[in-house]
Amino acid sequence: MNLLQTSVLSSLASGPRHGYGIVGDIEESTGGRVRSPVGSLYRILDALTRDGLIIEDRSEVVDGRNRRYYRLTPAGQASLLEAVAAMESVVATTRTRLAPRFGTATVATTIGGAR
């Protein structure tokens, strides 16, 4: 699972969101480091739906705009947890490897310090 897919799952972890809700949440929570263009976002939503990781929650029409909400399935929660564990191990290893060069404090705020 790549970073963008994980980010999409992660943004749905706090509850159902619609397409733009996901885009906005990813951009905000990563401080603009991860961006999801709309075309790619829907490719990911299609793939995740197909794999049963997310499911359509409900549809709403707001100001003439058609919003479809998605939510995580139990399988989605499980694979998000797994993906995050894998990422965390990469982050931890990278941090220890880069610490001698950049100093522990710098590494800690740069890697995984988006929030």
Add this chain to the structure above:
Amino acid sequence: MNPLEKQYRMLLWLAYPQAYLTQREEELVSTLLDAAKPGQRRPSGREAVDLVRSGMAVRNDMALGYLRPATTWAATLARVVLPALAALVVIVHGAGQPWTDPLPVLFLPFWATVALAPLLVPLVSARRGVASGVVAIVFIAGQITGANQVQVPGLTVLGLTILLALALLGPLRGRHRQLFLTTALGAAIGTAAGFRVLRILASPRYDAPRTRDMFATRSLLDLPESTTFQFVVLFVVIACVLMAPRIGLTVALLTPSILICAVTLVGNSFLFPASSRTAQMLVLAWIVALWALLTLTSLLAARRRQPVRRLA
């Protein structure tokens, strides 16, 4: 509908398949408009590229998803078996005669594939059908011109352009468009092939070498107008690239193809004499390699293909 929305819809319409838009267009447009910056008047370059790329990917998924594994196997096998059979026929047919040029035997499987591919269009995606149809028509046109000095390519290319424009821009959608293309291409190829056979039968100098010529590509190799040959090669390469099942493979095939085409097109005037055998051999060798590669990859892809899956 404001101009931005109109442009988004236009992009979507160009990039995505109709069946997908029926389900998703409103949702995609809403998200795009929500994500647009205040005062934005047109889609940004990055957005446009992303939409086109995603749309192509969806098209690819759907084209593969439409096929059931058995059908895919049948179509792929047909693409391998039919050319092999055709090659066998020519080898057996030509066994009693001295071959001055071994190349037509090598080239024939490819020729047979492109000529027969339109027959398999209902089994394959419309895009591939169009590509192979284009090749078949141009090939046959090249054959006719090369052997008989009839000025057909101009007319064929014109007719083909109109045909494609009708099919792509006209009101036909989905299966109807595919059916239209299949019928039209079949008719065009049938006419061209019939014309060729008539020519040979009507010729007073009808003898064994000419019979062989009807199947093989001597006329193509010995074309007096090398430009026709170059165009044929160009079409073949484009079609091969269109038929490639993956984007990465497409790029990998396209780069050397363009290089070789450029070298032969330019080289014919500067580097080689117009009738350079080496240049033509190089191009033909590359085409045969392309064909073999595509057959192999589609065979492999067919093994991996999933049964029909519904989109979200």
